[in-house]
Amino acid sequence: MAMVLWLALGLLLGGCGAAALEENVGLGGVTPEAVVESFLEDINAALADPALNETATRQMWANRLASYFAPGERADQRQAMREMLDGFASANTRPARGSRAEVTISYDRTRVLRADERTALVEIVNAVMTVRWRDNEGNLLLERSGALLRLIGREESGLPVIRVDGRWYLTEAG
Incomplete structure (x- = not known):
């Protein structure tokens, strides 16, 4: 799921600070919805970070975003x-249009479509990924949007999560 999201993000862009986390520490969530919402919030924060052109900042965000996934992933x-x-x-150093691109993921809410003791499928209601290209003055030049789950190639209508040691994490399985 995540690998496909990042591939879709790269294609969409080209075509038209938090603390670093250790390997064994995971953010997860207390509910299936909470982990999905927090993950999306941090993706938006990472993509908007003005220091994202710095290697250390990208590594810090990669660590943080990965911590939302099950420990083995x-x-x-x-x-x-x-x-x-x-x-x-x-x-973003050479965007398809203008001088910079902005990417945001928006949605109305999340809800559990199905769940058992160990797994759940979380729907992201009205999830949209939007790319905006801006000129040097910040004026909008072009905007493209698409349904998030369709862009990442999810056939199901939600994201899979798994419970590990009482916390919920995103998972590739599902």
């Missing part, structure tokens, strides 16, 4: 997040 997710952030920062 974090190493792969850390790499995927780092590649996504590197690609975004690089693309």
Whole structure:
């Protein structure tokens, strides 16, 4: 799921500070909805960070974003997040239009579609990824939006989460 999100973000862009976390520490969430909402909030914060062109800042965000995933998936997710952030920062030095691009993910709410003791599927209601290209003065030149789950290639209508040691985490499984 996350790898596809970052690939979609890279294609969308090209075509038209928090503390670093240790490997064994995970943000997760107390509910399935909470982990999805916090993850999306941090993606938006990472992509809007004015220091994202700095290597250390991208690594810090990659660590933080990966910590929302199940412990066994974090190493792969850390790499995927780092590649996504590197690609975004690089693309923003020479955007398809104007002088910079902004990416935001917006949605109305989240809700659990199905759940058991260990897994859940969380719908992101009306989730949209928007890219805005701006000129040097901040004027909007072009805006493109698309349904988030369609852009990331999810066939199901939600994101899978898993419970580990009483906390909920995003997962590739599902």
